[in-house]
Amino acid sequence: MSNPAQAPTHRILVAEDSEAISDVVTTALSFQGHMVSHVANGHEALSSALAQPADLIVLDVMLPGIDGLEVCRRLRAAGSTTPILFLTALAEPEDRIRGFATGGDDYLTKPFTVDELVFRVAAILRRTAPPAGPALLQLGSLTLDPAGHEVRRAGTLIDLSATEYRLIHYLLANRGVVLSKAQILVEVWQDDFTGSENVVELYIGYLRRKLDAGHPPLIHTRRGIGYVLREASE
Structure with a gap:
């Protein structure tokens, strides 16, 4: 057996x-x-x-x-x-x-x-068996629970707007991959935005202030290319 x-x-x-x-x-x-x-x-x-x-x-x-x-x-x-x-x-x-x-x-x-x-x-x-819920996304102390629509850093719940949530979800789903502003706009804003790509930089700033407070930074800039989510030690 x-x-x-x-x-x-x-x-x-x-x-x-x-x-x-x-x-x-x-x-x-x-x-x-x-x-x-x-x-x-x-x-x-x-x-x-x-x-x-x-x-x-x-x-x-x-x-x-x-x-x-x-x-x-x-x-x-x-x-x-x-x-x-x-x-x-x-x-x-x-x-x-x-x-x-x-x-x-x-x-x-x-x-x-x-x-x-x-x-x-x-x-x-x-x-x-009942279908499994969406898998938890994690990078270091950062976790995103798609089922509960919650993001936590070191266990602390982070209050995010709907756009901020979509943005960190996309970054976490592609952790370690450098993403251009154009890619992020297409995936996060889709057809809901027709302005400048600078809105990505603005929301990256929002996320950094909320996610990195008291912790090592996770969102890193690749000048002239875009952004990547990874732990500082990598």
């Missing part, structure tokens, strides 16, 4: 009435670093999934009380989008079709190997 230290932690609900199988599944997924809870019948599976939504449900089809297909059907009717991996001895094509048609995301038949279970679970979690 893969190294559990490399696997992210997810909450997984295992609904399986066979103690031997549930022990195998629970142990294997716990070994991967997941938080695993177990129920042994359909009523418990439904109530648990609705009360405390998991990141994934491993659901036996032939559960006592309410079978797994009905559990899935009721969860989907209640608006649950939690991915479901059916785990069952029913291996005919029509059984698989019925599982997917009910709202299942994958179908694993018994007997199964632990490795296949682990890899199927990992694949479902990858497919259903």
